[in-house]
Amino acid sequence: KKTPGGDLVANGTSLSALLTLPNTHVLHQDIAKYLGMAAGETKKLPRDFPSSTTLVFQLGTNNWQRQGEFAPGSGILHEAHHDCFNDSIEGAKCFSVYPSRKQKQAQLSAHESDRIRIFPLEHDIPICESISPVSTYRWHSMSDAEFDAYRARLAAFCSAFIDEIEAAHGRPITHAIAHHSFLNPVILCDVNKARRAAGKPQIPFSVFVHGTALKMFHNELAGDNTTEFPMRFTPFVRTAVDGASALAKAVNVFIISEAERQKLLAVYEGLATPVVLSPNGVNQKIFKPTAVSLEAVLACLTTKPYEGSDLAPMPLPTAGFSHMVVFVGKFADWKRLDCLLRAAQLYEKSIAEDGGKVATLVVGSGPPEAQKLYMDLAVELQLQNTYFVGPKPQPDLAAMYSAASVGVFPSYEEPMGMVFIECMACGTPVIGADSGGPKDFVSPAVGTLVLETPALGDDKDRFVSDLAKTIVTSLKEDWKSTKGGNALALALEKFSTLTQVKAMAKSWGW
Incomplete structure (x- = not known):
């Protein structure tokens, strides 16, 4: 009913009041206009009333x-x-x-x-x-x-x-x-x-x-x-x-x-x-498989030394790589970049023994002290082909994911794992830790989750060893070919914005 004052009343309740309630998204002025109601007139609102x-x-x-x-x-x-x-x-x-x-x-x-x-x-x-x-x-x-x-x-x-x-x-x-x-x-x-x-x-x-x-x-x-x-x-x-x-x-x-x-x-x-x-x-207009070679991706990148370093940015080498591992994330302790770097020391050697060569891209950043911590650790571990390239925009990430053999994100209790979904949407399998959000969607069909530790920082040597062995397996068994299609299909089906x-x-x- 439309009152002389211009308000609408439904079942005795003012629609102005109803509009303060959840799930109410039709305006009483629009209703009155649509129904052509005069003051004092009563009409039934049709169920197919067009929302504005x-x-x-x-x-x-x-x-x-x-x-x-x-x-x-x-x-x-x-x-x-x-x-x-x-x-x-x-x-x-x-x-x-x-x-x-x-x-x-x-x-x-x-x-x-x-x-x-x-x-x-x-x-x-x-x-x-x-x-x-x-x-x-x-x-x-x-x-x-x-x-x-x-x-x-x-x-x-x-x-x-x-x-x-x-x-x-x-x-x-x-x-x-x-x-x-x-x-x-x-x-x-x-x-x-x-x-x-x-x-x-x-x-x-x-x-x-x-x-x-x-x-x-x-x-x-x-x-x-x-x-x-x-x-x-x-x-x-x-x-x-x-x-x-x-x-x-x-x-x-x-x-x-x-x-x-x-x-x-x-x-x-x-x-x-x-x-x-x-x-x-994820935005599937950006994160999708791209026909880009490993060499082409590496050719577009330079290293990004930590703030205050005496080192200058350097172009990445492009020749001779048979595999590429990608890590994307902020430099926080629970992201466990240190574990990935220690694992890289093991899987670089293992892949080299079989005549291969693996590049590891570390994409992301953090405070200057965290940048220095992880870059110094890479030097201490004598990593040969691990490159810190800084944060990158989404189209660049999509190219890196597409060219990568596997995405590795070993976070402790990752809340959800956007980077997992982005990587999968580009047709690349993923490896993480068996905790947090990734447990909801990472299955053997799209990658794997490494046995978690009792707490962050505990049992680190075992976790690093397991992580390295898993990465080696993913590269030697060519998970990109056997699991990448499943990863893409899952991302398309369940994880679009x-x-x-x-x-x-x-x-x-x-």
Whole structure:
């Protein structure tokens, strides 16, 4: 029923109120226009009522990869979701906010600037861990005043952009997504609190959980490194919104692997919000098999010495290699690059004894001290054909994956493993550790997982030996030929960004 005041009432409830509830994404003004209703008139809304443009707002924790700045996995996934909503979901428009000190709003294209806002920082992006390829500025290093100021400024920034979007389109945001389970869900609750005070409808939102925030909370809960991880943010997220967690206010919470479910629930005890498995997808327009030779890939690369080194970048040799192993990741201890380097000492020798020659590419970065640590270790181990090439953009990664014999990512309890999926999407088998997210999808058909250690740093010699033997087996048995096709098929079937985004939208009732 349309009231004299212009509102619509359904079963005695104002649709203005209904629009604050989850899964409600049709505007009462559109309903009235569609039905041609007059004041006081009552009509039944048809089930096939055509929905109008769906407006999605995303808030990211990490930068996107552009303007010469390397991005971690969550930033890459945020951008992929943004592009997929805009390019592949009919009737949807997606708008995004992400932080950066280096990137500038003025350098975005006109098309991008309509739908993207870069939250400007005077410091590096705050990080949950001790190490990141893009920052050494930790949340734990912030004072309470600095943290509160950051929260308030980000909430105001998001509110202002949302007001612009809604004014331009004449309707509220349909749904919002907070990437990471730390501050961003709290920010969306802050935005909704301001909207309530202004008489605006609430924005239903979901939370997309990435692994690093959970690692921070569990480091606090473990209590064995209170210098770096004092008990501070776990109590905060549990009570940040009117004595409850922001996740309790969400429509649903997406996790990237089943291994993350119990970790999440250990932090957010008693969480009643639905927790939905949403395996990461990759952009299959970029990550696909490419007809590129090993020699051609190597010819395009140079070494990247650590910051402060006396060494100059050098072109990579291209001749004589029969195999190539690729590692992609940030230089954090749990990524276990040290184990791969120690394994390389063994598999370089084993392959050479059979007349072969294997190149190992280390793609990624970290703080200067981590760069130096691992590069010095490679020198100490006298590795002959292991090359540190720094972080690379996605098209370059796709070429390296395509030319590689195998991708090796030996992380301890990897939350999901985007690099696994990217590598598989390029038709290359994968090797990892039998823990975390990769357990959900790495089978003998696409590669293998090496027996895990009891804890990070334990039983390292055995793990290195097993890793080296597995890599040697993959090269000698030519897994690229026997397993690469299966890896590609699995990635195409289950791990596209479009499949992931469609499933997310379906969970909201779209």
